[in-house]
Amino acid sequence: MNTLLATPARKKISLTALIDVVFILLxxxxxxxxxxxxxxxxxxxxxxxxxxxxxxSQIVYLSELGDFTDVDGNQVTATRLLEIFDVxxxxxxxxxxxxxxxxxxxxIETLKAAGxxxxxxxxxxxxxxxxxxxx
Amino acid sequence: xxxxxxxxRPKSDDDNLIPLINIVFLLLIFFMVAGQMRAQLPESxxxxxxxxxxxxxxxxxxIHVNANSAILLDQRxxxxxxxxQILQQETPQRPVAIYADATITAVKLAxxxxxxxxxxxxxxxxxxxxxxxxxx
Numbered sequence: 576m577n578t579l580l581a582t583p584a585r586k587k588i589s590l591t592a593l594i595d596v597v598f599i600l601l602x603x604x605x606x607x608x609x610x611x612x613x614x615x616x617x618x619x620x621x622x623x624x625x626x627x628x629x630x631x632s633q634i635v636y637l638s639e640l641g642d643f644t645d646v647d648g649n650q651v652t653a654t655r656l657l658e659i660f661d662v663x664x665x666x667x668x669x670x671x672x673x674x675x676x677x678x679x680x681x682x683i684e685t686l687k688a689a690g691x692x693x694x695x696x697x698x699x700x701x702x703x704x705x706x707x708x709x710x
Numbered sequence: 711x712x713x714x715x716x717x718x719r720p721k722s723d724d725d726n727l728i729p730l731i732n733i734v735f736l737l738l739i740f741f742m743v744a745g746q747m748r749a750q751l752p753e754s755x756x757x758x759x760x761x762x763x764x765x766x767x768x769x770x771x772x773i774h775v776n777a778n779s780a781i782l783l784d785q786r787x788x789x790x791x792x793x794x795q796i797l798q799q800e801t802p803q804r805p806v807a808i809y810a811d812a813t814i815t816a817v818k819l820a821x822x823x824x825x826x827x828x829x830x831x832x833x834x835x836x837x838x839x840x841x842x843x844x845x846x
Contacts, residue, residue: 679819
């Protein structure tokens with residue numbers, strides 16, 4: 576009777592099948608996964624009206640090459656902006672019409688790194704010396 | 711004395727595969743843990759890079775703008791008027807995430823931002839690729 580109920584001999588699973596599946600999984604993850612990380616930069620839509628009257632205007636122009644200029648057209652650095660602007664107030668960046676997005680992002684990054692917590696993007700100006708904000 | 715020694719078993723062909731499987735498993739675990747899976751960006755779109763930024767919102771409406779300044783919504787090219795209509799129809803309003811090519815001009819971005827704002831969306835974010843030096 577015992578011989579009839581004897582457990583069948585264990586079949587050995589071949590490792591070749593396992594490694595086939597693992598290789599396919601590895602290929603899938605290698606091809607689909609990405610290591611670059613994305614993050615978000617908050618944008619306030621370009622103002623089409625005037626700057627709020629209660630806050631003093633802190634306007635800086637951003638050229639096509641990424642240089643900052645003040646309202647008089649003088650080139651300024653982020654360090655200089657720290658001296659003349661209040662960090663607690665919002666800084667309004669007016670890019671040139673042809674300023675590329677990467678240059679714009681670099682400009683915002685420079686201002687934020689300098690200590691300005693609030694950087695607002697404004698409608699691009701065609702000519703830095705004559706264009707008025709939001710008019 | 712013989713009892714202390716491990717019992718020798720017949721060598722199998724699969725024994726040579728074990729170091730290989732070990733390495734492949736390690737690689738598999740590395741890619742599964744370290745990599746991120748997400749939808750591919752449309753062609754001709756490379757994101758700007760930046761060290762500053764916040765965590766991206768997962769439920770945001772994704773708008774792609776490729777290097778030719780074409781606006782893509784759900785992989786379909788739309789005009790600013792169509793985009794405005796679609797955004798206005800959505801209730802409640804979802805935040806919008808812009809995936810724009812690094813070479814588009816400020817005037818194109820401003821047009822898009824104005825369209826989005828006029829559609830009633832109050833939260834707009836620009837998605838950038840984190841630069842390596844931005845790691846905390």
